[in-house]
Amino acid sequence: MGKFQSSSVNDPQKLGAHSAERVLVIACGMLAREILAVKAQAGLDHLDLTCLPAEYHFRPNMIAPEMDKAIERAKAEGYRHIYAGYADCGTGGMLDKVLERHGVERLAGPHCFSLYQGTAAFEAIGDRDMLAFYMTDFLCRQFDSFFMKPLGLDRHPELIKDFFGNYERLVYLAQTNDPELDKVAEDAAKLLGLQYERRYTGYGDLETSLRAL
Structure with a gap:
């Protein structure tokens, strides 16, 4: 599963003030369907979703640097509230170092x-x-x-x-x-x-x- 975004605003040029009041979840592609299901069932309309490739399950060394880039992109789009839809997922604490630098929290635990x-x-x-x-x-x-x-x-x-x-x-x-x-x-x-x-x-x-x- 590759990268995608689920947002109520489809035109990137309209992002900015809109994004500032929403929460962007940057998640593992393995959790995409489940996050969207929870969002729909719970009426969490303030959540947007973007995913890193599920294939990083086999290359956990890619997760931290790609998350770093994804957070930078999200900030450039105007998001002020960002959440990592990852556990540690085999990064050996490297993901936490990236998230701490950006002030972003993640899902608790070692893995899904x-x-x-x-x-x-x-x-x-x-x-x-x-x-x-x-x-x-x-x-x-x-x-x-x-x-x-x-x-x-x-x-x-x-x-x-x-x-x-x-x-x-x-x-x-x-x-x-x-x-x-x-x-x-x-x-x-x-x-x-x-x-x-x-x-x-x-x-x-x-x-x-x-x-x-």
């Missing part, structure tokens, strides 16, 4: 898997999930493009054991109740040779954080 379950719940179940491979609605929709093709599993299924042999369970953290996504997760568990568990989380702390804006 803790975000959806709630940080407290994630920490409480941490030891039990030590050998769990997590999937979300996004990862179910993008299973082929995020796992099968990049890892070469579609061409070399014998590599499945090399990549997933240390996992015991596939845990699907479901944001929605979608039978098609359930099937993807179940089939993935069978393919990877893992026990299957489904947990309905909804939007978890993501919804709480967005409502607080």
Whole structure:
């Protein structure tokens, strides 16, 4: 998923005074659908959204510098209220350094898997999930493009054991109740040779954080 923006103002020349009173969420593309869903359900019409590519999931070293650029662009467009729709996401604290410099807050927690379950719940179940491979609605929709093709599993299924042999369970953290996504997760568990568990989380702390804006 590439960059996009959801805003009630489509003409960049009309941004400025309008943007100053709105909140721009600069988020991971993996959270785009979920953020827009929360925005619609909660009536958060004051939120605008722009996303960095979801592919940075594989290159977390790109997140901090690209977030820095995105914040600079947002400020140039007149946004005074900016929020990072990211957890740490593997940046090792580098994202926090960028955000601190700009005075921008982010989603709490280490990654979206803790975000959806709630940080407290994630920490409480941490030891039990030590050998769990997590999937979300996004990862179910993008299973082929995020796992099968990049890892070469579609061409070399014998590599499945090399990549997933240390996992015991596939845990699907479901944001929605979608039978098609359930099937993807179940089939993935069978393919990877893992026990299957489904947990309905909804939007978890993501919804709480967005409502607080």
